[in-house]
Amino acid sequence: MIKLIGNCMKRGAVTTKYPAMPEAAPSGFRGKPMIDAGKCDACSKCVQACPSSSIKVENKSIAVCIGSCLFCGACLDACPKGALAHSQAFEVSSMDREGLYEKYEAGAK
């Protein structure tokens, strides 16, 4: 017990004041999938690959639902253009349902 307290004193605090002091996710983190609209041509390959049907494509507009996204990365593997990537964002909650949708226009810069 004395040894443990000694170790704790030496180490100092291990917790951080979140959210006052935000932390960055590690480099390999698989966060919210983001579409580079400039590269995307709305081919719908990601729609077929998505196991939870979280991506909708209508004509050229694409909507990704973060509420049902599994963050599995199947869409990234399926994209022939490499237009999808995991972002580092992990604070993706929203106060309304609309806020859970990421909307893109294919081909837009």
Added chain:
Amino acid sequence: MNALAQKIAKEFKDSETSVRKNELHATFPQDTLPAACKFAAEQLDSTLISAACSEEECIFRIDYLFSLRDSDKFLIFGAGLKSNKFQSITPFMPAANWYEREMHDMFGVVPEGHPDTRRLCLHDDMPANMHPLRKSFKANSKPERVPGAYQFRKVEGEGVYEIPVGPVHAGIIGPGHFRFSVAGEPILALELRLGYTHKGIEKRFESMTPETGIYLAERVSGDNSLSHAVAYCQAAERAADISIPERAAYLRTIFLELERIYYHLGDIAGIATDVGYSVGAAEANRIKEMAMRLNEEASGSRVLRGIAKPGGARIDIRQEAKDRLLEMASHLRFESKILGETLLSSSSLMDRVERTGILKEDIARGMNIVGPAARASNVSRDARKDHPYAAYSKLEFKVPTQKAGDVLARTRVKMEELSESCGIIERAIWSMPEGKIATELPKIKKGTKALGCVESPRGELIYYIIAGEDTLSRCKVRDPSQCNWIAMEYAVPGCIVPDFPLVNKSFNLSYSGNDL
């Protein structure tokens, strides 16, 4: 393998046997199946590891899965049923108890001679003729509720009373009902009632292809994600008759051990919390968080999802990550060693865990208890040694066992496994070859049956799949919790009521993995 097939063919004239890799599939006439199961257990020295019912064009089939004790072989004994009744094997093989009750609920096949005909997975407010895993049952239909109540076993006598606990508990754990019969403080008997989180997972698998099933398998039980994923992949790979690249096997091994580390640390933290030793608990949780951050750094996911896929692995370990893993493996070993010393030298913890919740060795063997719980009762069973998968056959490691079978023994086994796991990670990183990390999964022939077996942190985990046309026709998941929940009914009597949370924590079983 062929000698074994001949032995079975000689004993049972009407049987049909086929061998694939280390699986021996045998089909018997319905009336000789119980005798064949008895033969497997007594003459071939094997253990019942799972049992599954399946339906093909309105004909039911039951399969009992055995694993040979002294060699890396599996037996799959099955029979097609002529009606919806079959002879139960539970009277002479108690490990089959829950499997047969499950078949009764989910398929409506009646195990004749079964000593317990109450419902198990479906609750008593479900209609009598509703059997969700039959092909005729529509997955999106909403069943009507009917009146019905579960009959608990009664303990009678002067001063005996019942304490119902759950299904809703304080804290964020799964739902389960515990019915204690007590006389004063000591518990006389405990009966479990689970199945509150039935999600229809096995039904859902039937609408998935072998490639997409992985996403569901990963989410069967939250803290054993990767074990479930790998067990599923192994079943699919065996069915497709492919072997994965060597690098993928090593990658799976490294991540499976990372899963074991964070899971065991969480368990140890739980034990410290439940005895009220908050300093020790905080320390254990700190190390667990370190392990989970390492997971995130190495794989992008704290709970190790998205790592395995049928045919290999989805992510690779880069050179920097390798160095980081090596550094952290030795750091985690050092930290957990100090943690172990701190906890086990605390008299307030030792007072509570020694001789609490003893699981006897013969019960552990007879009821087919698996994982650290079995190893703490002197049953040296570990799928990594008995049925080596991934890269375990190429790596040196010990399987720690304890004799006492109490909460302390289970905690000690987990502590020793922690340092073994760190060693496995180090050796695997040193000897990991370069090369491809995945191969293509070819189309699986309809009707192919295969199993996948993984030693998850909780114990042996079995996936048994039957391939359909495009999708899976049946996927039976046997989480280690399904074997081990019953152990609680044997370990708890004799303890006092306040010790129950501790015993429960020392087994740390999954509600979600059991209820499916």
